[in-house]
Amino acid sequence: DTDGIFQLETSGLTDLMKKLKPSRFEDIIASIALYRPGPMALMDDFVARRHGRQPITYDHPKLEPILKDTYGICIYQEQVMRMASDLAGYSMGQADILRKAMGKKKPEVMAQQRSQFVAGCVKNGIDEKKANELFDMIARFAGYAFNLSHSAAYAMVTYQTAWLKTHYPVEFLAAILSVEKEKSEKVSRYIAEAKRKGIEILPPDVNESDLDFTVVGGKIRFGLGAIKNVGESAISSILEARNARGPFTSLSDFCQRVDTGKVNRKVIECLIRSGAFDSLKLRRAQLWEMLDSALSRGQARKKERESGQLSLFGEEQIETHDPIPEVEEWGLTERLTAEKELLGFYVTGHPLDRYAEEIALHATATTDALERHGDGESVTLGGMITALKEKTTSQGKRMAFFTLEDLYGSTEIVVFSEVLETCIELLRERRGIVVVTGKVQYRNESLDIVAERIVPLEEAHRRRNVWLHLQLDHETMTRERIGALKETLAAHPGAFPVSLHIVRPGHSETIVRLPERFHVTPSDAFREEMIRFLGKQNLQFRPAESGVW
Structure with missing residues (x-):
């Protein structure tokens, strides 16, 4: 620790x-x-x-x-x-x-x-x-x-920081996040540390965040200063407006009260995409659609202030709200990608959340606990590729290094030429979830994994004979819903087997393995459709007893 x-x-x-x-x-x-x-x-x-x-x-x-x-x-x-x-x-x-x-x-x-x-x-x-x-x-x-004397001075600071972290972990981590807020790698590291300690990280909020990370009710509120492309002059304008007249009530209210010369379109777009306006209870897609109108009002108000016209009425009496457009929210992947880009980590979820149970079918380790494994020990990890570097060795062979991220952190994977030949296109695409089996390697005070096999999650499922189980409530499955389910399955054809688990509460349970024409490709789009249709708890991946990975 x-x-x-x-x-x-x-x-x-x-x-x-x-x-x-x-x-x-x-x-x-x-x-x-x-x-x-x-x-x-x-x-x-x-x-x-x-x-x-x-x-x-x-x-x-x-x-x-x-x-x-x-x-x-x-x-x-x-x-x-x-x-x-x-x-x-x-x-x-x-x-x-x-x-x-x-x-x-x-x-x-x-x-x-x-x-x-x-x-x-x-x-x-x-x-x-x-x-x-x-x-x-x-x-x-x-x-x-x-x-x-130097070592003693260092040790004193070591002891003091250890004491603070032990007795005031929330305040300590909020302080160190504030100090390192411009270094996204360190922010991600300390965010992961907070989560391991059960400390909740709240997303940035124009109505509650300060420049730095702050403690709010035993939780850590993300600081506005850690959002990429949001500078201190813009933050000063936001805090000044909020301190003067209280919380912002709408996007239009926000644009009319801040200095839009400092809080410009790019800044507001980053605030929307990072979730800093979520407390207004509107979808991010709606806020995005409303931005042009809200900015126009804000720029008009800025001109009025500069010309002194507002003194006739008093600025505090003028408040205008724009109509709320009916638009679908951005997809989960789009929202989370924006959070990662602007904040350095995922706040409101993680792209791997929906895959957690599936990855657990194959993984024998997680990235945050690799140091528990000895040098040369074999482990299997599941996650997504976030960085890739290829190189040629002095012997003229190709090899690669990539970062594998799971729900708990990330680690470097080393891929030598023999393994690289079997998966180079998979690594270059950087799409989907991969399952990596390899050996733990300690070198130069760092730890990485030397890959022995890298396959897509779907391939790992196939090797272990995993099926997609859809649990259905017999009483709610009308002919129309069954027809809609068949259409959804048919719209995502593939090689992944599907079974229906039909439940009659208090009576019986029946499992029906669907014919090959209803096998699917379990893409993100398919998963989102099925979660909306049946609920996440009714979408399960289970291995057959005879399957071997």
């Missing part, structure tokens, strides 16, 4: 914390100092000594008080300086010169320092051979030792 925690967000440091299980502030300080090139090699020893699995040893009794807090391992520059002082009688100024010399490793300077160090050790009762060994040991550590 380290998302948003200062210094601990990388998978490597998160893994170190899981192994270390710090119980004191000093452990956090040491972890931050250790997690850098060089001292990383000592992390396993540090963890083992922390938990008593490896003995803590010292090359000389005088080193124990210096290295005791770090389990006998030299981590800090201050420890290097104190070893020089306590063992060889260096002043702190001389010890700092030694530290710098060991960091630069200049032969002539190191030779001079060795001579001084050994002489000082001998003077303090340490024999010459042991003194040389101690100098070599200190030189090894000094090359990468970190400044204790």
